[in-house]
Amino acid sequence: MLKFNAHLGFQFNELPFLQRIEAAAAAGFRAVEFPSPYEFDASLLADHLAQYSLPLIQFAAPAGVTKGIAALQGKEEEFRNGLLQAARYAKALACSDVHIMSGVTTQDEAALIFGSNLEYAVKYFEDQGLRPLIEVISSQAMPGYYMSDFSKAQQVLETFPSVGLILDLYHAQTLTGDAADVLARFYDRTVHVQIADCPGRHEPGTGSIDFAALFAALEQRGYPGWIGCEYRPSGSTVASLDSLVLATRERDSDFTYARNNKALALLRGLCFVWCGTRSRIET
16 A cells, blocks of 8 residues: 655645644645754644644754755764754654755765765664665755765665665656656665656646556555655645545555545635635735
Protein backbone atom coordinates (compact mmCIF):
# COMPACT_ATOMS: atom_id res chain seq x y z
CA MET A 1 0.00 0.00 0.00
CA LEU A 2 1.33 3.41 -0.94
CA LYS A 3 1.21 5.97 1.87
CA PHE A 4 0.95 9.69 1.14
CA ASN A 5 1.74 12.42 3.64
CA ALA A 6 1.02 16.12 3.50
CA HIS A 7 3.87 18.62 3.23
CA LEU A 8 2.85 21.56 5.37
CA GLY A 9 5.47 23.84 3.88
CA PHE A 10 3.69 23.60 0.52
CA GLN A 11 0.13 22.53 1.22
CA PHE A 12 -2.66 24.23 3.17
CA ASN A 13 -0.83 27.56 3.08
CA GLU A 14 -4.28 29.14 3.07
CA LEU A 15 -4.18 28.52 6.81
CA PRO A 16 -1.95 29.51 9.75
CA PHE A 17 0.65 26.83 10.32
CA LEU A 18 -0.86 25.03 13.31
CA GLN A 19 -4.26 24.86 11.61
CA ARG A 20 -2.62 23.10 8.66
CA ILE A 21 -2.17 20.06 10.90
CA GLU A 22 -5.91 19.82 11.47
CA ALA A 23 -6.57 20.48 7.77
CA ALA A 24 -4.22 17.68 6.71
CA ALA A 25 -6.01 15.22 8.98
CA ALA A 26 -9.40 16.40 7.73
CA ALA A 27 -8.27 15.88 4.13
CA GLY A 28 -7.42 12.25 4.80
CA PHE A 29 -3.67 12.40 5.27
CA ARG A 30 -2.24 10.15 7.97
CA ALA A 31 1.16 11.78 8.36
CA VAL A 32 2.87 15.10 7.69
CA GLU A 33 6.27 16.62 7.08
CA PHE A 34 7.61 20.15 7.24
CA PRO A 35 11.17 21.44 7.06
CA SER A 36 11.48 23.72 10.07
CA PRO A 37 9.71 23.16 13.41
CA TYR A 38 11.89 25.61 15.32
CA GLU A 39 9.49 28.55 15.17
CA PHE A 40 7.28 26.70 17.66
CA ASP A 41 7.80 25.10 21.03
CA ALA A 42 8.42 21.39 20.52
CA SER A 43 5.80 20.36 23.09
CA LEU A 44 3.16 22.52 21.38
CA LEU A 45 3.85 20.87 18.04
CA ALA A 46 3.88 17.43 19.64
CA ASP A 47 0.48 18.08 21.22
CA HIS A 48 -1.04 19.20 17.90
CA LEU A 49 0.34 16.21 16.04
CA ALA A 50 -0.89 13.83 18.73
CA GLN A 51 -4.33 15.44 18.80
CA TYR A 52 -4.86 14.51 15.15
CA SER A 53 -2.83 11.27 15.24
CA LEU A 54 -0.38 12.50 12.62
CA PRO A 55 3.21 11.30 12.86
CA LEU A 56 5.95 13.60 11.62
CA ILE A 57 7.93 11.86 8.87
CA GLN A 58 11.02 14.05 8.59
CA PHE A 59 12.26 17.58 9.16
CA ALA A 60 15.50 19.46 8.59
CA ALA A 61 18.29 20.45 10.92
CA PRO A 62 18.47 24.25 11.38
CA ALA A 63 19.20 25.63 7.91
CA GLY A 64 19.73 29.36 8.40
CA VAL A 65 19.17 31.71 5.48
CA THR A 66 21.38 29.70 3.11
CA LYS A 67 19.14 26.61 2.86
CA GLY A 68 21.49 24.69 5.09
CA ILE A 69 25.00 25.21 6.42
CA ALA A 70 26.60 21.76 6.21
CA ALA A 71 28.79 22.70 3.23
CA LEU A 72 29.62 26.26 4.36
CA GLN A 73 33.08 27.17 5.55
CA GLY A 74 33.26 28.79 8.97
CA LYS A 75 29.86 27.42 10.05
CA GLU A 76 31.10 24.26 11.74
CA GLU A 77 30.25 25.32 15.28
CA GLU A 78 26.83 26.60 14.24
CA PHE A 79 26.23 23.33 12.41
CA ARG A 80 27.04 21.25 15.48
CA ASN A 81 24.86 23.40 17.70
CA GLY A 82 22.08 22.93 15.18
CA LEU A 83 22.39 19.16 15.49
CA LEU A 84 21.85 19.48 19.23
CA GLN A 85 18.67 21.46 18.63
CA ALA A 86 17.50 19.04 15.94
CA ALA A 87 18.02 16.09 18.28
CA ARG A 88 15.92 17.76 20.99
CA TYR A 89 13.07 18.36 18.56
CA ALA A 90 13.39 14.89 17.05
CA LYS A 91 12.91 13.26 20.43
CA ALA A 92 10.06 15.57 21.42
CA LEU A 93 8.29 14.99 18.09
CA ALA A 94 9.05 11.25 17.91
CA CYS A 95 10.71 11.68 14.53
CA SER A 96 13.96 9.83 13.86
CA ASP A 97 14.78 11.17 10.37
CA VAL A 98 16.54 14.53 10.07
CA HIS A 99 17.46 16.15 6.76
CA ILE A 100 20.99 17.60 6.63
CA MET A 101 20.80 20.43 4.11
CA SER A 102 24.08 21.34 2.44
CA GLY A 103 23.33 25.00 1.80
CA VAL A 104 23.93 27.44 -1.02
CA THR A 105 27.63 28.01 -1.57
CA THR A 106 30.25 28.53 -4.28
CA GLN A 107 33.21 27.84 -2.00
CA ASP A 108 35.90 25.56 -3.42
CA GLU A 109 36.16 23.70 -0.13
CA ALA A 110 32.44 22.84 -0.02
CA ALA A 111 32.91 19.12 -0.72
CA LEU A 112 35.47 18.67 2.07
CA ILE A 113 33.44 20.73 4.54
CA PHE A 114 30.22 18.86 3.75
CA GLY A 115 31.95 15.51 4.12
CA SER A 116 33.48 16.48 7.45
CA ASN A 117 30.25 17.89 8.85
CA LEU A 118 28.24 14.91 7.65
CA GLU A 119 30.71 12.51 9.26
CA TYR A 120 30.20 14.33 12.56
CA ALA A 121 26.41 14.26 12.11
CA VAL A 122 26.41 10.54 11.34
CA LYS A 123 28.31 9.73 14.53
CA TYR A 124 26.29 12.10 16.70
CA PHE A 125 22.93 10.95 15.35
CA GLU A 126 23.91 7.31 15.75
CA ASP A 127 24.40 7.96 19.46
CA GLN A 128 21.01 9.68 19.57
CA GLY A 129 19.14 6.96 17.70
CA LEU A 130 18.52 9.25 14.71
CA ARG A 131 19.15 8.91 10.99
CA PRO A 132 20.60 11.69 8.81
CA LEU A 133 19.08 12.22 5.38
CA ILE A 134 20.30 13.99 2.27
CA GLU A 135 18.34 15.23 -0.74
CA VAL A 136 19.38 16.25 -4.23
CA ILE A 137 17.77 19.61 -5.02
CA SER A 138 17.96 20.93 -8.57
CA SER A 139 19.87 24.11 -9.29
CA GLN A 140 16.82 25.36 -11.20
CA ALA A 141 14.81 25.29 -7.98
CA MET A 142 17.64 26.43 -5.71
CA PRO A 143 20.55 28.08 -7.56
CA GLY A 144 23.92 27.45 -5.94
CA TYR A 145 22.75 24.58 -3.74
CA TYR A 146 25.70 22.26 -3.16
CA MET A 147 23.88 18.91 -3.16
CA SER A 148 22.48 19.51 -6.62
CA ASP A 149 23.36 16.38 -8.59
CA PHE A 150 23.05 12.68 -8.05
CA SER A 151 26.74 11.96 -8.51
CA LYS A 152 27.41 13.85 -5.28
CA ALA A 153 24.63 11.94 -3.56
CA GLN A 154 26.06 8.64 -4.80
CA GLN A 155 29.45 9.47 -3.30
CA VAL A 156 27.90 10.37 0.05
CA LEU A 157 25.77 7.22 0.15
CA GLU A 158 28.77 5.04 -0.65
CA THR A 159 30.82 6.73 2.09
CA PHE A 160 28.14 6.69 4.79
CA PRO A 161 25.99 3.53 4.80
CA SER A 162 23.65 4.87 7.50
CA VAL A 163 22.65 7.98 5.56
CA GLY A 164 19.24 7.80 3.89
CA LEU A 165 18.08 9.50 0.70
CA ILE A 166 15.05 11.71 0.26
CA LEU A 167 14.23 11.12 -3.41
CA ASP A 168 12.26 14.04 -4.79
CA LEU A 169 10.92 12.88 -8.14
CA TYR A 170 10.40 16.47 -9.30
CA HIS A 171 14.08 17.27 -8.84
CA ALA A 172 15.05 13.94 -10.39
CA GLN A 173 12.99 14.70 -13.49
CA THR A 174 14.26 18.27 -13.70
CA LEU A 175 17.91 17.24 -13.46
CA THR A 176 17.92 14.08 -15.56
CA GLY A 177 14.73 13.99 -17.60
CA ASP A 178 14.13 10.44 -16.36
CA ALA A 179 12.81 10.19 -12.81
CA ALA A 180 12.04 6.49 -13.32
CA ASP A 181 15.71 5.74 -14.01
CA VAL A 182 16.80 7.67 -10.91
CA LEU A 183 14.25 5.78 -8.83
CA ALA A 184 15.57 2.46 -10.11
CA ARG A 185 19.21 3.40 -9.44
CA PHE A 186 18.69 4.86 -5.97
CA TYR A 187 15.75 2.83 -4.69
CA ASP A 188 17.80 0.75 -2.25
CA ARG A 189 18.93 3.88 -0.37
CA THR A 190 15.66 5.79 -0.63
CA VAL A 191 13.87 6.18 2.69
CA HIS A 192 11.43 8.91 1.67
CA VAL A 193 9.91 9.93 -1.66
CA GLN A 194 8.55 13.36 -2.56
CA ILE A 195 6.37 14.27 -5.54
CA ALA A 196 5.48 17.24 -7.70
CA ASP A 197 4.82 17.39 -11.41
CA CYS A 198 7.26 18.86 -13.89
CA PRO A 199 7.34 21.53 -15.14
CA GLY A 200 5.67 23.88 -12.70
CA ARG A 201 6.09 21.89 -9.47
CA HIS A 202 2.34 21.59 -9.07
CA GLU A 203 0.17 18.57 -8.19
CA PRO A 204 0.36 15.33 -10.22
CA GLY A 205 -1.46 15.63 -13.52
CA THR A 206 -0.40 19.20 -14.26
CA GLY A 207 2.85 18.30 -16.03
CA SER A 208 4.54 15.53 -17.96
CA ILE A 209 5.71 13.05 -15.28
CA ASP A 210 4.19 9.58 -15.63
CA PHE A 211 3.13 9.12 -12.01
CA ALA A 212 1.12 6.01 -12.82
CA ALA A 213 4.34 4.27 -13.85
CA LEU A 214 6.32 5.61 -10.90
CA PHE A 215 3.66 4.61 -8.37
CA ALA A 216 3.43 1.19 -10.00
CA ALA A 217 7.21 0.77 -9.69
CA LEU A 218 7.10 1.70 -6.01
CA GLU A 219 4.20 -0.65 -5.41
CA GLN A 220 5.87 -3.54 -7.23
CA ARG A 221 9.00 -3.13 -5.12
CA GLY A 222 6.94 -3.06 -1.93
CA TYR A 223 8.07 0.43 -0.98
CA PRO A 224 7.37 0.73 2.77
CA GLY A 225 7.98 4.44 3.26
CA TRP A 226 5.90 7.57 2.83
CA ILE A 227 5.37 9.71 -0.27
CA GLY A 228 5.43 13.40 0.59
CA CYS A 229 3.25 15.79 -1.41
CA GLU A 230 5.83 18.53 -1.81
CA TYR A 231 4.05 20.39 -4.57
CA ARG A 232 2.71 23.90 -4.96
CA PRO A 233 -1.05 23.64 -5.50
CA SER A 234 -2.00 25.23 -8.81
CA GLY A 235 -5.11 26.55 -7.10
CA SER A 236 -6.30 25.88 -3.59
CA THR A 237 -4.92 22.92 -1.68
CA VAL A 238 -8.40 21.39 -1.48
CA ALA A 239 -8.83 21.52 -5.26
CA SER A 240 -5.37 20.04 -5.85
CA LEU A 241 -6.25 16.91 -3.88
CA ASP A 242 -8.65 15.85 -6.62
CA SER A 243 -5.62 15.42 -8.90
CA LEU A 244 -3.89 13.31 -6.28
CA VAL A 245 -6.95 11.08 -6.05
CA LEU A 246 -6.91 10.62 -9.83
CA ALA A 247 -3.18 9.86 -9.84
CA THR A 248 -3.67 7.10 -7.27
CA ARG A 249 -7.02 5.72 -8.41
CA GLU A 250 -5.52 2.45 -9.67
CA ARG A 251 -3.17 2.00 -6.72
CA ASP A 252 -3.68 0.49 -3.29
CA SER A 253 -3.37 3.71 -1.31
CA ASP A 254 -4.20 4.87 2.20
CA PHE A 255 -5.26 8.30 0.95
CA THR A 256 -8.92 8.65 1.96
CA TYR A 257 -9.74 12.16 0.77
CA ALA A 258 -12.14 11.19 -2.00
CA ARG A 259 -14.27 9.06 0.31
CA ASN A 260 -14.49 11.42 3.27
CA ASN A 261 -17.20 13.96 2.54
CA LYS A 262 -17.59 15.00 6.17
CA ALA A 263 -13.88 15.73 6.43
CA LEU A 264 -13.98 17.62 3.14
CA ALA A 265 -16.73 19.87 4.46
CA LEU A 266 -14.68 20.54 7.60
CA LEU A 267 -11.59 21.34 5.55
CA ARG A 268 -13.44 23.75 3.30
CA GLY A 269 -14.95 25.37 6.37
CA LEU A 270 -11.53 25.87 7.93
CA CYS A 271 -10.18 27.46 4.76
CA PHE A 272 -13.27 29.63 4.34
CA VAL A 273 -13.11 30.96 7.90
CA TRP A 274 -9.41 31.72 7.76
CA CYS A 275 -9.39 33.21 4.28
CA GLY A 276 -12.39 35.38 5.15
CA THR A 277 -10.73 36.59 8.35
CA ARG A 278 -7.47 37.29 6.55
CA SER A 279 -9.29 39.21 3.82
CA ARG A 280 -10.94 41.48 6.41
CA ILE A 281 -7.59 42.09 8.09
CA GLU A 282 -5.81 42.89 4.83
CA THR A 283 -8.49 45.33 3.72
